[in-house]
Amino acid sequence: MQRRRPSPALLALFVAGCGGASTEQPTQTFRACDGAPTFVEPNPAYAWTPNAIRLVSEELAPGVFAIYDRDAAEHGPAGIPLATSGGFVIGDDGVLMVESMINRQLFCQAVALVQAETDTPIRYVVNTSSHGDHTFGNTFLPDDVQVVQHTKTADDIAAHFDADVAFMEANFGEDQGIEEIEPVSADVRVDDGGWSVDLGGVTVEARHYGFAQTHGDLFVYVPDSKVMWTGNAFVTEEPGIPWLLAGNGAAAEVTLAAVRDSLPADAIVVPGHGRPLTPAAMNFSIDYLRAMIGGVETAVADGLDLEATVAAVALPDYQGYALWDWIHKQVNVPGTYAELNP
Ligand SMILES: [Zn+2]
Structure with a gap:
């Protein structure tokens, strides 16, 4: 219902030169991507398996593309977690990429999707947050690409890089190339x-709209096309729910x-992990947050302990996400409970 348009065109590897403004520049070189990809089977122990993911691009407006998990149309409505989404905007002078993905293979897939559309060089990568699945690919950027981050995101990466690597390896695998990631400073x-x-x-x-999932969230917007990337703050469509990791x-909320409310109703919203949607698709996440917080407030007022609060705030209308037992019961409710019981 909240789907904006029919299924995406799968990646068609047109040779460079079929799009973009310049046909005279040499194609930008990404030496990190010289090797061939190695796809693996999904490991059910991981939230999603980086080296099992196939990314596709979809042109949302002239020169404005989303990049997302090939399985998004099937898995998103089913509550199955999806890989990080991103995208790119092609200008006459350069390309801006949104997100650099979690590892070399996904970074290189994203770059290939850009280079399938244009040989205009990538000049900027904007990371919407500090989380490694949005930033780790910065490791593989050549020096002529500028990394754009909120100051608090840049500071978080500098201060907590090892902890983020540990979190990503714990949830996305120690065999997915995350060990080769190095911290990169924002330009x-x-x-x-x-x-x-x-x-x-x-x-x-x-x-920047204020705290969303971290204190350094950026929302990338193309005014002419009314296209917005939200990063993790709006992680995915119903029945997915926000991950309140901070x-x-x-x-x-x-x-x-x-x-x-800042977007026109006909804007296109690319969530942090999913396919392009409408602004109204954000309602489920917003309503979930209101219901979850309200439920915890009531439980606290009734004097319930944490275990009883988790049981009381069952929210059957919002269930369906495959990670519900982790994100709702072990992250969102306990975190909110702790904040209301200082
Ligand atoms: Zn993410």
Whole structure:
């Protein structure tokens, strides 16, 4: 219902030169991607298996592409976790990429999807948060690509890189190439006022709306096309729910509602992990947060302990996500409970 358009075109490896403004520049070289990919079977122990993922691109507006998991149309509505989504915007002077993915293989798939559309060089990569599945591919960027992050994201990566690697290896595997990731400093540090760039004929904004899933979330927006990337703050469609890994669900709810309300109804929203949707598709996440927080508030007022609170805040109307028992019962409810019981 909230699907915006029919199924995506699968990756068609047109040779460079079929799109973009320049046909004279040599194709940008990514030496990290010289090797052939090695696809593996999904490991059910992982939230999703990076080296099992096939990414596709979809043109949402002229020169504006989403990149997402090939299985998104099937797995998203079924509540099955999806790989990180991203995308790219092609200007006359350069390409801006959203997210660099979790490892070499997914980074290189994303670069191949860009180079299938244009030989205009990638000039910027915007990371929507510090999380490794959005940033680790920065390791493989050549020096002429500028990394754009919120100042708090850049500082988080500098301070907590080892912890993020450990979290990613615990949930996405120790055999997925994460061990070769190195921290990369931001070239452009964005403050709460946001940032924008003219790529040549198209402007891209990086907006900050306040705490969403981290305190350094950026939302990437192309005003001319009304396309927005949300990162993890809006992780995926119903029945997926927000991952409050840094707590603060009340602020997350306010921010998500503000993001949704700032967009035209016919905007296209690319979630952190899923296929392109409408702004109205964010309602499920916002309503879930309100119901979860309200339920925990009631439980606390009734004097329930944590175990009884988890049992009381069952929220049957919001179940269906494959990671419900982890994210709702072990992350979102306990975190909110702790905040309301200082
Ligand atoms: Zn993510």
